[in-house]
Amino acid sequence: MTTSVSPVDVAVGLLVPVAAYLLFVVAKFLWTQWWQFRVGQQFPSPPYHWLYGNMHLTGGYLGERYLSMTREVVRKHPRAHSFWLAGFIVGVNVAHPATIKQLLKTSTKKSADYDQLRPWLGNGLIMSTGDVWKVHRRLLTPAFHFDILKQYVSVYNRAAEHMMEKLSLYTGKEDSFEMFHQASLCTMEVILLCAFSGGEMSEQMKNEYVEAVKRIGILQVDRNFNPIYVLFPAIYYLSPGGREFLRLCDFVHDTGGSIIKRRRQELERDPEILAEKKRLDFIDTLLMARDEDGRGLTDLEIREEVDTFLFAGHDTTASTLSWALYSLAQHPHHQDKVREEVDQLLAGREEDTIQWEDLHKLPYLTMCLKEAMRLHSPVPFISRTVTEDTVIDGVHIPEGSYIGIHLYALHHNPDIWGDQHMEFDPSRFHPDRMKDMDAHAFMPFSVGQRNCIGQNFALNEEKVILARLLHKFTFDLDPARPVEKDMIVVMKTRDGMWMKVKSTGHTAD
Numbered sequence: 001m002t003t004s005v006s007p008v009d010v011a012v013g014l015l016v017p018v019a020a021y022l023l024f025v026v027a028k029f030l031w032t033q034w035w036q037f038r039v040g041q042q043f044p045s046p047p048y049h050w051l052y053g054n055m056h057l058t059g060g061y062l063g064e065r066y067l068s069m070t071r072e073v074v075r076k077h078p079r080a081h082s083f084w085l086a087g088f089i090v091g092v093n094v095a096h097p098a099t100i101k102q103l104l105k106t107s108t109k110k111s112a113d114y115d116q117l118r119p120w121l122g123n124g125l126i127m128s129t130g131d132v133w134k135v136h137r138r139l140l141t142p143a144f145h146f147d148i149l150k151q152y153v154s155v156y157n158r159a160a161e162h163m164m165e166k167l168s169l170y171t172g173k174e175d176s177f178e179m180f181h182q183a184s185l186c187t188m189e190v191i192l193l194c195a196f197s198g199g200e201m202s203e204q205m206k207n208e209y210v211e212a213v214k215r216i217g218i219l220q221v222d223r224n225f226n227p228i229y230v231l232f233p234a235i236y237y238l239s240p241g242g243r244e245f246l247r248l249c250d251f252v253h254d255t256g257g258s259i260i261k262r263r264r265q266e267l268e269r270d271p272e273i274l275a276e277k278k279r280l281d282f283i284d285t286l287l288m289a290r291d292e293d294g295r296g297l298t299d300l301e302i303r304e305e306v307d308t309f310l311f312a313g314h315d316t317t318a319s320t321l322s323w324a325l326y327s328l329a330q331h332p333h334h335q336d337k338v339r340e341e342v343d344q345l346l347a348g349r350e351e352d353t354i355q356w357e358d359l360h361k362l363p364y365l366t367m368c369l370k371e372a373m374r375l376h377s378p379v380p381f382i383s384r385t386v387t388e389d390t391v392i393d394g395v396h397i398p399e400g401s402y403i404g405i406h407l408y409a410l411h412h413n414p415d416i417w418g419d420q421h422m423e424f425d426p427s428r429f430h431p432d433r434m435k436d437m438d439a440h441a442f443m444p445f446s447v448g449q450r451n452c453i454g455q456n457f458a459l460n461e462e463k464v465i466l467a468r469l470l471h472k473f474t475f476d477l478d479p480a481r482p483v484e485k486d487m488i489v490v491m492k493t494r495d496g497m498w499m500k501v502k503s504t505g506h507t508a509d
Contacts, residue, residue, distance in 0.1 A: 040090030053084025124308030191313035195282035
């Protein structure tokens with residue numbers, strides 16, 4: 001005898017486990033939100049609104065109002081504070097060496113903030129974790145060896161000369177130019193020449209790439225300011241902003257893919273080309289890398305690392321250069337002192353190029369560069385999720401909690417930098433004063449095992465380009481176009497950074 005099963009019984013049999021799973025997901029989400037809410041309540045925060053959290057104080061974006069609010073809360077509560085995206089969505093920010101070290105002693109992973117960038121950067125060095133990160137970091141470290149970095153100084157000089165040619169068009173004129181864009185084109189040229197064997201890219205494509213990266217950052221801030229997208233990330237990709245973000249990701253992927261394709265074709269035409277080279281570029285390292293079992297990186301892994309280095313290799317460096325020149329334009333006496341140092345170094349030479357041996361002979365320029373990175377924080381914020389229970393500033397932090405390391409807040413913490421932290425004072429970084437500085441008080445490149453792999457590359461590049469520019473030009477801000485910060489993926493400006501230049505009389509050979 002057979003028993004028939006009705007369609008209703010089948011439907012019920014399917015719906016019950018689905019409903020149970022959905023109930024579990026909802027319950028887990030509500031429980032997570034509840035304990036994060038409780039954790040957030042145990043830290044001080046800026047003035048709080050039951051619906052908007054702290055968002056009503058920011059002006060709708062992470063600009064000057066947000067930064068002013070951050071400085072005020074750190075003045076009152078220097079170790080840690082909470083920031084409420086809405087009345088129930090919260091993150092805890094640490095902004096003091098003591099609390100940062102407490103966090104770094106804890107097992108952590110990249111926070112959900114980074115997941116938003118995964119369609120762009122994939123599983124490259126910034127995004128990867130665990131064994132993948134360890135393998136890729138080990139494979140890429142030789143590309144930043146001391147002996148390799150020495151050979152890049154000529155490239156820094158070449159890119160600086162190209163930038164000087166462009167800025168020369170503005171000397172003796174009332175027209176101003178937008179510094180961020182010019183700096184970005186310069187640092188993009190550097191990363192293409194140093195890391196990607198030239199990686200031929202037209203001026204138009206460079207412009208389009210720079211603007212695409214800028215727009216991606218803006219879209220991510222807009223996304224984070226919308227609680228609906230924070231709670232339901234998948235919905236974002238159905239929105240106009242989400243669709244634009246994916247289109248821009250496709251564009252940067254195509255850019256990276258074209259570099260890889262050209263390099264592969266060169267190697268296929270001349271397999272001996274690598275043996276003839278004095279150094280392996282970053283792209284060579286990726287293509288030739290092999291693990292213990294002889295396996296190389298997949299095409300996708302290579303493209304993700306190319307995308308990561310195209311971004312990280314130009315955007316943060318351009319921000320640092322721009323803000324350094326901004327501070328020097330604001331303080332002509334410091335600008336003159338740096339120029340005097342550079343002029344003395346180059347005096348009597350037939351060429352105005354900076355050599356490898358010169359990099360340690362620019363102490364005042366270096367102090368100004370570091371003070372600009374402190375004052376303006378090109379990388380203003382990084383975040384982690386703790387993967388074990390911990391205690392920060394006496395508060396129990398359960399596994400899975402979101403913790404931000406607010407580098408801008410750290411660099412403006414009066415407990416560390418005094419009440420004059422908004423002043424541009426290069427003497428803070430005089431070697432005599434740095435001897436007593438906590439290693440976690442100044443973190444422009446992060447710290448620990450996940451610090452920036454290219455920090456020495458970037459510092460050397462910035463020193464050379466700044467020295468060359470300041471030898472040839474004096475920089476002034478355009479008073480008709482005030483600068484307003486905009487804290488997106490890196491520290492940029494709301495409406496550009498407009499400058500004017502005058503020739504010092506020195507000519508580039």
